[in-house]
Amino acid sequence: MTTQNVTKADIVIIGGSLGGCTAALSALKMGKQVIMTEETDWIGGQLTNQAVPPDEHKWIESFGCTRSYRNFRDNIRKYYKDLFPVTQKARENDRLNPGTANVSRISHEPRAALHVLTEMLAPYVNSGKLSIMTEHIPVHAETKDDAVTAVTVQGLRTGKQLVLQGAYFIDATECGDLLPLAGVEYVTGAESKQDLGEPHAVDGPAEPQNMQAFTYCFAMDYIEGENHTIERPAEYDFWKDYQAPFWPTKQLSWYGLVPHTLEPIEYSLFPEPGRFSLWEYRQIIDKDNFEEGTYDSSITIVNWPQNDYWLGSIIDVSEEERQHHLYMAKQLSLSLLYWMQTEAPRPDGGKGYPGLRLRKDVVGTEDGLAKYPYIREARRIQSLSTVTEQHISAQPESPLTAAVPFEDSVGVGCYRIDLHPSTGLNTFIDISAYPFQIPLGSLIPVRVKNVLPASKNIGTTHITNGCYRVHPSEWNIGEAAGHLSAYCMTKQVTPKEVRENKVYLTEFQQLLKDQGFELEWPHTHSV
Structure with a gap:
């Protein structure tokens, strides 16, 4: 030294x-x-x-x-x-x-x-x-x-x-x-339950690689009448077809689970009577709090069940495996956005919200995803x-x-x-x-x-x-x-x-x- x-x-x-x-x-x-x-x-x-x-x-x-x-x-x-x-x-x-x-x-x-x-x-x-x-x-x-x-x-x-x-x-x-x-x-x-006696710990041996999902968050706003559709993600077909064994339907959908009851739930993007609005869930700018013209649209953060990545850990694995999971997690988030822009069912019977705009400037990156995954x-x-x-x-x-x-x-x-x-x-x-x-x-x-x-x-x-x-x-x-x-x-x-x-x-x-x-x-x- x-x-x-x-x-x-x-x-x-x-x-x-x-x-x-x-x-x-x-x-x-x-x-x-x-x-x-x-x-x-x-x-x-x-x-x-x-x-x-x-x-x-x-x-x-x-x-x-x-x-x-x-x-x-x-x-x-x-x-x-x-x-x-x-x-x-x-x-x-x-x-x-x-x-x-x-x-x-x-x-x-x-x-x-x-x-x-x-x-x-x-x-x-x-x-x-x-x-x-x-x-x-x-x-x-x-x-x-x-x-x-x-x-x-x-x-x-x-x-x-x-x-x-x-x-x-x-x-x-x-x-x-x-x-x-x-x-x-x-x-x-x-x-394991045998380790500390926790009622909700796993049965059998401890599982060191069994960790909570991580998520690549992103920000978006919505400009009605405009088309901000991103390029089709490379792994879109994989994520469009993917369904976890515990999930009620495909991951790219408006459906999920109520966390504390595990009952299926249908979400909505924007507020609808009787449904949980994902847009309002993590909205970071409400344009109505600002004088007219300050923001073109309200802005929300997409950190939803649909872009939680649980197919592998990035801790105590090889660098090759870590990079693979980081890449696939990014592809999941981009695929969710692309699905929303092009195929997501709308209340009026149509499909897709092309006016959803990826706000790269909000997170300060070229790909529009957060600089680091949410761990x-x-x-x-x-x-x-x-x-x-x-x-x-x-x-x-x-x-x-x-x-x-x-x-x-x-x-x-x-x-x-x-x-x-x-x-x-x-x-x-x-x-x-x-x-x-x-x-x-x-x-x-x-x-x-x-x-x-x-x-x-x-x-x-x-x-x-x-x-x-x-x-x-x-x-x-x-x-x-x-x-x-x-x-x-x-x-x-x-x-x-x-x-x-x-x-x-x-x-x-x-x-x-x-x-x-x-x-x-x-x-x-x-x-």
Whole structure:
């Protein structure tokens, strides 16, 4: 190792996901020097380069998230009100939802999130406290005595490698890519019922390659009377004929399953009486919130059951297999668009909506698909404590009346246990859950002392990942990881010591409260 290719910081964050951004923000607030890498050219993970508007619980406007997440939401609204000609009604709405999506109370464009996250980090970039290295991936890690001493990253455009050294390393990649490089013990896929006794785990042996579907999202609008039909995708015939064994009909159709009942459901594209509108599901711009002429059309994100890809995993497989599944997932999304433009049944008896326009500019790519696939399930650390279904389930057969409390709570979250179809060709698992806490033990690896997770890679199971994976929870997890690494550096203690020493734990939890964390829920209602 030569000195000219080594860069040092207090904390090195591998991955600029949503959790990576908040880990950086919290560590910087505590006076630490931070380097953050990112595989794409947009930081922000699922909010930006994956084009997924926030999945949030119904109490989000009042409680159930950190202060900084609430500030982020406020700044999204400010972004639109300050820079866009919104209507007077929208301007006076303190809870403006730019897209009026029914999945989110603050659905918005990926570039809006990128703008706000960049602004939140800007003071530290400008002061030299934070270095952001986009289009870099980790390729190697050096370890000694159960600790990581350096991580080598490589520029995707330049091919050049750089060695990053730090006291703490945070894995904020979407798939947990640092874990195998650093020798951190981890699990993937579906656990067996025999492992942790979860009622909805798989029968028989564990299935490490059985993971939730991933999705290449895209944005589209609709210009009546115009023809924006894309070129016929190369794999269109395959996807037009494909039907999963658990699906009621062909995947390219207006039919799907109600996740929690598994009953067939017929969707509609645009609002129709008695049907669920896919357009309104993840609409990120409602043109009626803006003065006439601002937008030609409302804009929606296509992240639907029809373009979930479950024919193979992209984690712990050969590069050839990974590239094949990424390609086929892209072909699925493009085939869905082409089908909608040319063959989809319309209520008037006709076929196709050629006015559907792929909005490449919204996601910032040449092919019109998000820069990175929406990853629902990553490698998960083997941690000091693992959150299981029995901790949070609100199923009728569950003995719980609230989620099991964790004395080492570092935050809260709330979402149904929501698993999309998986690569094992298993259908939805969607069950009620209680609002839950995030235990510090789920952020601490069993052996490695100075690596922390900041995303979907904490100590959950295949089942509980289904509710810990959404935006507010990932934000909280990353923010807690940043504070924890900085606190450990300052106190010269390990994360395990913080959890096991009552004095340290109490002090650390008070630090989090002072920073606007909520560590417990004021109620026990399930979702």
